[in-house]
Amino acid sequence: MIKRLLATTLVSLVIAQPAMADFWSDAAADLKGETIRGVSESTPPSNYVRDVLAPAFTEATGIKVEFETTSWDQMYDKAIKDMEANSGIYDFVYIEQDIIYSYLARDFLVDLSEALANKPELKSADFSFDDFTTFIDNFRNENGDVFGVPMEAFIKVYLYRKDLFENPKEQAAFKEKYGYDLAPAKNFEQYRDIAEFFTRPGDQLWGTTVQAASGHPASFYEFFESIAPTYGVYNWGINLDAGAASVENGGQMNSELAKQALAYWVSLLDFAPPEATASTWDEVASTFAAGRAAQGWVYGENAAWIATNPEKSTVVGKVGVTLPPMNDGVMADAEAGKGYIGYYDGGAFGIPYSSKRKDAALLWLEYIGQPSVQADWALAGSRVVHQATYDDPKVLAQDAKADGYFTLMKEKGYLFKGAPEYPFHAQVREAVAPFIYEAIIGQLSADEALDKAAAAADAELKQLGYSKK
Numbered sequence: 001m002i003k004r005l006l007a008t009t010l011v012s013l014v015i016a017q018p019a020m021a022d023f024w025s026d027a028a029a030d031l032k033g034e035t036i037r038g039v040s041e042s043t044p045p046s047n048y049v050r051d052v053l054a055p056a057f058t059e060a061t062g063i064k065v066e067f068e069t070t071s072w073d074q075m076y077d078k079a080i081k082d083m084e085a086n087s088g089i090y091d092f093v094y095i096e097q098d099i100i101y102s103y104l105a106r107d108f109l110v111d112l113s114e115a116l117a118n119k120p121e122l123k124s125a126d127f128s129f130d131d132f133t134t135f136i137d138n139f140r141n142e143n144g145d146v147f148g149v150p151m152e153a154f155i156k157v158y159l160y161r162k163d164l165f166e167n168p169k170e171q172a173a174f175k176e177k178y179g180y181d182l183a184p185a186k187n188f189e190q191y192r193d194i195a196e197f198f199t200r201p202g203d204q205l206w207g208t209t210v211q212a213a214s215g216h217p218a219s220f221y222e223f224f225e226s227i228a229p230t231y232g233v234y235n236w237g238i239n240l241d242a243g244a245a246s247v248e249n250g251g252q253m254n255s256e257l258a259k260q261a262l263a264y265w266v267s268l269l270d271f272a273p274p275e276a277t278a279s280t281w282d283e284v285a286s287t288f289a290a291g292r293a294a295q296g297w298v299y300g301e302n303a304a305w306i307a308t309n310p311e312k313s314t315v316v317g318k319v320g321v322t323l324p325p326m327n328d329g330v331m332a333d334a335e336a337g338k339g340y341i342g343y344y345d346g347g348a349f350g351i352p353y354s355s356k357r358k359d360a361a362l363l364w365l366e367y368i369g370q371p372s373v374q375a376d377w378a379l380a381g382s383r384v385v386h387q388a389t390y391d392d393p394k395v396l397a398q399d400a401k402a403d404g405y406f407t408l409m410k411e412k413g414y415l416f417k418g419a420p421e422y423p424f425h426a427q428v429r430e431a432v433a434p435f436i437y438e439a440i441i442g443q444l445s446a447d448e449a450l451d452k453a454a455a456a457a458d459a460e461l462k463q464l465g466y467s468k469k
Contacts, residue, residue: 022060023124023125023126024057024060024061024124024363024367025060025061025062027061027121027122027124027363028060028061028062028063028360028363031061031062031063031357031359031360031363032061032062032063033062033063033064034063034064034357034360035063035064035065035066035357036063036064036065036066036091036092036355036357036360036361036364037065037066037067037068037089037090037091037092038065038066038067038068038090038091038092038093038094038349039067039068039069039070039075039078039079039090039093039094040067040068040069040070040075040093040094040347040349041069041070041071041072041075041094042069042070042071043069043152043301043381044301044302044305044380044381044382045151045152045301045377045380045381045382045383046067046069046094046151046152046381047069047380047381048376048377048380048381049067049151049368049377050067050069052376052377052380053367053368053373053377054067056367056373057364057367057368060367061360061363061367063360063363063364065364072217072218072280073216073217075094076096076099078090079093079094079352082352082354083103083106083108083352083353083354085354086353086354087354088352088354088355088356090352090355091351091352091355091356091357091358091360091361091364092349092350092351092352092355092361092364092365093349093350093352094151094347094348094349095109095139095147095148095347095348095349095350096346096347097135097138097139097344097345097346097347097348097418097419098418098419098420098425099425099426100138100139100147100148100348101421101422101423101425102423102424102425102426103147103350104141104147104423105423107353108352108353109147109148109350109351109352109353110147110350110351110352110353110355110358110362111141111145111146111147112145112146112147112148112149112350112351112362112365113129113144113145113146114145115351115358115362116362119359119362122359122362122363122366123366124363124366124367124370126366126370126371126372127366127369127370129146131369131371131386131387131388132150132369132385132386132387133150133153133384133385133386133387135150135153135344135346135385135418136150136348136385138346138348138418139348139350147350148347148348148349148350149348149349149350149365149366149368149369150346150347150348150369150385151347151348151349151368151383151385152301152346152347152381152383152385153344153345153346153383153384153385154299154300154301154303154344154345154346154382154383154384154409155300155342155343155344155345155408155409155412155413155416156225156226156297156298156299156300156324156342156343156345156416157297157298157300157303157321157322157323157324157342157405157408158184158185158295158296158297158298158321158322158323158324158325159288159295159296159297159298159303159306159319159320159321160184160294160295160296160319160320160322161291161293161294161295161315161318161319161320162318162319162320162403163315163318164198164294164318165182165183165184165294165320170182173197174193174194174197177197178193178197182194182197184295184320184322185295185325186325186326187325187326187327187328188230188231188264188325188327190325191208191295191325192264192267192268192271194207194208194294194295195207195208195268195271195272195294195295196271198271198294198295199270199271204291204292205291205292205293205294206271206272206273206292206293206294207271207272207293207294207295208268208271208272208293208294208295208296209272209273209276209279209284209287209288209293209295209296209297209298210222210265210268210269210272210276210277210279210284210296211226211276211279211280211281211283211284211297212265212266212269212272212276212277212279212440213277213278213279213280213283214277214278214437214440214441215437216280217429217433218279218280218281219433219436219437219440220429220432220433220436221343222265222297223261223262223265223436224236224237225342225343225419226297226324226342226343227261227262227264227265227297228258228261228262229330229339229340229341229342229343229417230261230324230325230326230327230330230341230342231257231258231260231261231264231326231327231330232257232327232329232330232333232339233252233253233255233257233258233261234333234339234340235420236253236420236428236432236457237251237252237253237254237255237258237454238251238252238253238420238422238428238457238461239251239252240420240422240466241468242467242468242469243461243462243466243467243468243469244457244458244461244467244468244469245428245432245453245454245457245458245461246451246454246455246457246458247454249458249467249469251454251457251458253432253450253453253454253457254447254450254451254453254454258450259446259447259450260446262436262439262446262449262450263445263446263447266439266440266446269440272293273287273292273293275287277440277441281299281302284296284297284298284299285298285299285302285306288302288306288315289302289305289306289312289313289314289315290314291314291315297324297342299345300345300382300383300405300409301345301381301382301383302382303319303321303382303402303405304379304381304382304398304402304405304406305382306319307319307321307401307402307403307405308398308401308402317401319402319403320403321402321403321404321405321408322408323341323342323408323412323415324341324342326341331415334415335415340415340416340417341415341416342415342416342417343416343417343418343419344413344416344417344418345418346383346385346418349364349365349368350365351365371386371388371389374386374388374389374392375389375392375394375395376394378392378394378395378398378406379394379395379398382402382405382406384406384409384410390406390407390410424460424461424464424466427460427464428457428460428461431453431456431457431459431460432453432456432457435449435450435452435453435456436449436453
């Protein structure tokens, strides 16, 4: 009888207890019905946010998410104009790794570390800045506070067609013509030979991709963040101590090594498909996925889908992933922390100071920063921002299908580097890029283009107050 009474009492107590909602619905209790708006570039990781994470967040919190994915230039233009005007159109914006320093210098962004410390009731136990890879350090200020929650990070790798490189007939023909074995290039002479060998327009096959849109910043970035570093010219050739880019003022932008790099890169257009001079990062990925190139520098955000998604790629199961070719000494520089072998790209979502819905946006950034959402996101966008993601069974399975892309990123990512920490990033890019475009279309030689580019960079740095002369 006593046991029965105790059991009845316990059941009554359980029934009497109010149902405990989870953190997200509790924290958003006063925010339900709000709508937050964001903008980003239309990339695989961003599209996953729009299609999967945003609806899931709305279901968990009752907060609606209107997320606009657009072209890179439109994304940047819309975000910065909104923040400059303090209009509050956007509650979260994509912050590219290379532009964060400009945003911090202009006080555009909410300090997320401070915001969470001030409102502990909005802090999820499943969210911690400590869970992220070291890529999050790109979004800290000098005090270590975080201003962006990383949503994508990837390295720009050398992709090659394994089915071509491992074909016995191709191997024999290549060795007969060039005198050495066909294999992924370790240096630029080898890369050029391979590009020439596989250029077969009649078969709709070319030897290399080239990200050389003649009028788009993508070509500036391909040269200064992928090609120049592998030659040994780092940080755009700018000497920040001297506040100069030109050799005569202490920089390296128009050094002989830089000129060799530009001349070589432009020469690869002879072995690239006709769309190369209109190719940004998106078109390069499409070119490779369509089987139109034997090798190329390709942003890692595209590596996994090119290698594994038969709905979008014709080269599934045929993709090799490795480190880019480079000059002697570059690897040693990278291992010693004195240089780098390519671009570690990515971005984060931050909250503009002009946002009118900062609390709702803060919850949103925590939601996408949970470890639990990372693995499927990595599969969709070849991006990793949490260390634990590398060991997830789903990611390990895709890694095997993508020729070890994630393993390469995990083990060799330290050899790559994001853009220089320049608050003047956009201004100098705009001053220099037109001369790169002119080199692409043949209006200037490599020497002429970089002499003019370095002079323009020097003038811009002087106008902005960085020149020491």
